């Protein structure tokens with residue numbers, strides 16, 4: 289089923305999220321082969337580039353490192369960027385719209401150059417993956433969010449292709465942030481990014497790895513903000529990421545106002561075949577309900593259209609008013 293997202297015509301609302309599943313030309317071809325409407329390439333991490341740059345700086349100052357160390361570090365940094373650009377070009381050759389993803393962390397104009405280079409390499413749009421982990425109690429939410437907005441403003445001012453922003457889940461008022469980003473020229477938002485979360489082994493007092501994949505239940509929180517954002521800011525295109533594991537989840541996201549859904553964990557669990565399964569489910573569901581196009585049902589259950597205050601309700605006070613046991 290066709291959709292438009294960030295002004296791009298997509299043959300399917302099923303998009304593959306920025307992840308290992310879009311990190312190589314081979315993987316992108318798998319996504320396309322199974323019917324993805326677009327792909328968001330694995331992010332280019334500014335952290336990684338800055339790391340190379342810092343190493344280069346150190347190497348040039350260390351006695352004995354000489355030209356060899358400098359050459360190696362410079363080569364690694366440039367090699368990483370060149371690989372990312374080659375992936376954009378190779379992915380573009382598959383014929384689907386390619387959304388390049390940039391992870392920006394530093395307050396600099398450096399990443400504007402990457403965005404420009406990705407546009408030149410053939411990207412149809414840019415997805416900015418921005419999140420500054422608050423570790424300084426003196427930095428207010430407003431300051432951090434101002435930083436996000438400035439990043440978006442600068443990238444939008446640099447490239448001619450549409451820009452969307454992948455937002456973190458823990459924002460006090462996502463509508464206000466999205467509204468500001470719209471004012472800075474963003475065409476869309478991705479709700480949401482899902483971050484690495486550390487866990488602790490209490491016997492060894494050590495950090496332990498946690499599987500990075502989502503569960504289907506995580507979708508519900510995203511549905512609420514999608515429904516609210518779609519009603520408040522219809523000019524912004526919404527992509528739902530986090531918790532879309534099957535076709536029913538995709539339909540729910542579209543009913544809440546999303547233009548596309550992004551898959552990552554579902555591909556980990558069920559392989560690239562899940563892309564076609566989700567796509568076919570949406571088509572069959574729409575046909576069963578008499579909808580000839582996505583526009584006929586997109587947003588039917590958003591905050592403006594659902595005709596219920598359910599999205600505003602957060603407390604469980606209507607349940608168990610007499611303090612009954614839950615089970």
Ligand SMILES: Cc1cc2nc3c(=O)[nH]c(=O)nc-3n(C[C@H](O)[C@H](O)[C@H](O)COP(=O)(O)O)c2cc1C
Pocket residue numbers: 305306307308330331389417454480481482500501502503529530531532550551552553554
């Ligand atoms: C192994 C792994 C790598 C990821 N890498 C990126 C990345 O480079 N950039 C990004 O924006 N999101 C990245 N993500 C987040 C996914 O794009 C997606 O937003 C998240 O997994 C939630 O979607 P899901 O429920 O479909 O998994 C990654 C996720 C996983 C599991």
